[in-house]
Amino acid sequence: xxxxxxxxxxxxxxxxxxxxxxxxxxxxxxxxxxxxxxxxxxxxxxxxxxxxxxxxxxxxxxxxxxxxxxxxxxxxxxxxxxxxxxxxxxxxxxxxxxxxxxxxxxxxxxxxxxxxxxxxxxxxxxxxxxxxxxxxxxxxxxxxxxxxxxxxxxxxxxxxxxxxxxxxxxxxxxxxxxxxxxxxxxxxxxxxxxxxxxxxxxxxxxxxxxxxxxxxxxxxxxxxxxxxxxxxxxxxxxxxxxxxxxxxxxxxxxxxxxxxxxxxxxxxxxxxxxxxxxxxxxxxxxxxxxxxxxxxxxxxxxxxxxxxxxxxxxxxxxxxxxxxxxxxxxxxxxxxxxxxxxxxxxxxxxxxxxxxxxxxxxxxxxxxxxxxxxxxxxxxxxxxxxxxxxxxxxxxxxxxxxxxxxxxxxxxxxxxxxxxxxxxxxxxxxxxxxxxx
Numbered sequence: 001x002x003x004x005x006x007x008x009x010x011x012x013x014x015x016x017x018x019x020x021x022x023x024x025x026x027x028x029x030x031x032x033x034x035x036x037x038x039x040x041x042x043x044x045x046x047x048x049x050x051x052x053x054x055x056x057x058x059x060x061x062x063x064x065x066x067x068x069x070x071x072x073x074x075x076x077x078x079x080x081x082x083x084x085x086x087x088x089x090x091x092x093x094x095x096x097x098x099x100x101x102x103x104x105x106x107x108x109x110x111x112x113x114x115x116x117x118x119x120x121x122x123x124x125x126x127x128x129x130x131x132x133x134x135x136x137x138x139x140x141x142x143x144x145x146x147x148x149x150x151x152x153x154x155x156x157x158x159x160x161x162x163x164x165x166x167x168x169x170x171x172x173x174x175x176x177x178x179x180x181x182x183x184x185x186x187x188x189x190x191x192x193x194x195x196x197x198x199x200x201x202x203x204x205x206x207x208x209x210x211x212x213x214x215x216x217x218x219x220x221x222x223x224x225x226x227x228x229x230x231x232x233x234x235x236x237x238x239x240x241x242x243x244x245x246x247x248x249x250x251x252x253x254x255x256x257x258x259x260x261x262x263x264x265x266x267x268x269x270x271x272x273x274x275x276x277x278x279x280x281x282x283x284x285x286x287x288x289x290x291x292x293x294x295x296x297x298x299x300x301x302x303x304x305x306x307x308x309x310x311x312x313x314x315x316x317x318x319x320x321x322x323x324x325x326x327x328x329x330x331x332x333x334x335x336x337x338x339x340x341x342x343x344x345x346x347x348x349x350x351x352x353x354x355x356x357x358x359x360x361x362x363x364x365x366x367x368x369x370x371x372x373x374x375x376x377x378x379x380x381x382x383x384x385x386x387x388x389x390x391x392x393x394x395x396x397x398x399x400x401x402x403x404x405x406x407x408x409x410x411x412x413x414x415x416x417x418x419x420x421x422x423x424x425x426x427x428x429x430x431x432x433x434x435x436x437x
Contacts (some may be wrong), residue, residue: 007191008183012083016190017131019081023121024128030060061125065118074120075201082190084197087211120200124193131189138182145175237272238341240265242310264308267301295329296321296356300334304355306340312351313340319358328363328431331407332356335365338404339427343369347425358433365429369418 007013034056038049064070075086203211247261299321303313324332336354343352350370355365401417408415413431420426 007187008180013183013187013190015081016083016193017135017186019077020124020128020193021132022128023124027057027061027125027128030064031057033060038180055056058122061121062115062118065121066114070121071117071201074117074124078193078201079181082194082197084194084201086197086201087203115276116200116204123196123200126421127189127192131185135182135185138178138185141178142175142182145171145178150237167375192347238344240269242344261308261310264305293335294333296324296332298333299356302333302337302340306344306352306354309342314351314353316353316355316357318356321358324358324363324433328411328433331411332363332365332431335404335407335429336367338365339365342427343425347371361433363426363431363433365431367427368424370423371419371425 031053034053037056038044038053041049041052044052072088075088075248077086079086205269247258247265250261251258297318303315306313336356340352347369348371353366353368355364355366356384405415405417408429408431411431413429416426416428417429420424
């Protein structure tokens with residue numbers, strides 16, 4: 001009961017009724033187009049002529065509903081005036097190939113889907129006319145009936161029956177009842193349109209599949225960008241933090257080494273800014289520039305930045321690394337970048353062993369670093385062995401290894417991560433190499 005009274009007092013109820021009445025008024029030109037054939041047939045029975053007029057009118061209304069622009073306009077107006085959350089229709093790649101260049105093409109509409117918009121228009125017009133006539137008549141009675149309070153003889157005659165009001169205050173009560181009934185009619189018409197809109201203007205089964213596929217593509221792209229940001233920016237921030245600490249420690253004793261560390265910080269930050277600009281451009285849905293490509297050819301630069309940070313990196317590169325191209329080379333670089341970042345963050349100093357082997361059918365990647373405390377590392381290798389920068393606590397998101405494993409899985413590879421003996425941590429990856437015909 002309370003909800004019913006709330007709907008009578010809600011402005012959205014009358015906005016929906018206005019939407020229905022607007023549809024009724026918009027159909028009047030089509031009614032005039034349906035009249036000439038019947039006016040030319042003057043000898044026909046009145047009932048048959050009325051049926052012919054209504055039939056032609058309905059056909060014209062349905063024909064207007066077949067246009068895609070009509071459906072778009074109806075969806076926008078229903079969203080604003082009815083408050084129904086309706087998604088935009090899926091772009092048709094035939095009629096709008098530019099807008100649909102990055103969209104998923106919808107499935108071909110079935111017969112039932114094709115006639116949903118004409119059916120909505122017919123029901124919209126029918127409800128609009130019924131609501132307009134009923135509420136208009138009730139509002140007219142609301143204005144006329146209180147005249148009996150002044151002593152006039154007021155009454156209502158409908159379908160051969162009449163009701164007369166002779167009491168002074170009875171006319172006011174009847175007028176108030178007519179006003180409430182007019183509000184109820186508006187609420188009923190609005191409620192009916194709100195119930196019909198998702199079923200007739202909402203996405204069809206084929207469009208829902210296309211929208212779901214488009215959302216999946218966008219989510220996959222955003223996840224890919226998140227991986228890129230994590231790998232690139234995370235590595236850069238880790239390396240620059242260590243390099244800044246090294247520069248601060250040796251600034252007075254070894255200015256040359258401090259300047260080298262600062263140059264390395266500058267180069268790392270510049271590379272990270274390129275990646276960041278590209279990702280932000282995609283997220284803003286701007287025309288993205290060419291994505292920065294880091295491949296195995298950039299591996300020496302990556303290793304040099306680590307050495308400038310004070311880390312000791314022992315490399316073993318074999319096979320034709322230059323022959324690894326495309327997605328595989330970019331993925332291998334990101335895998336090595338993430339593995340080396342983890343070694344800097346969580347390792348206990350000592351050398352980081354990097355092994356990359358490019359065989360004809362498989363690309364093998366291995367990164368091994370020491371674990372434990374820095375004191376234990378110094379006791380094992382001694383300070384003269386170049387144990388690298390002192391370990392520091394870094395905040396971690398927990399997404400690095402899962403993202404790395406997902407990247408390997410998409411390339412149909414194998415990954416092994418875990419302890420390698422009591423004092424080492426190992427990451428090993430095997431990626432299949434596609435042999436071109």
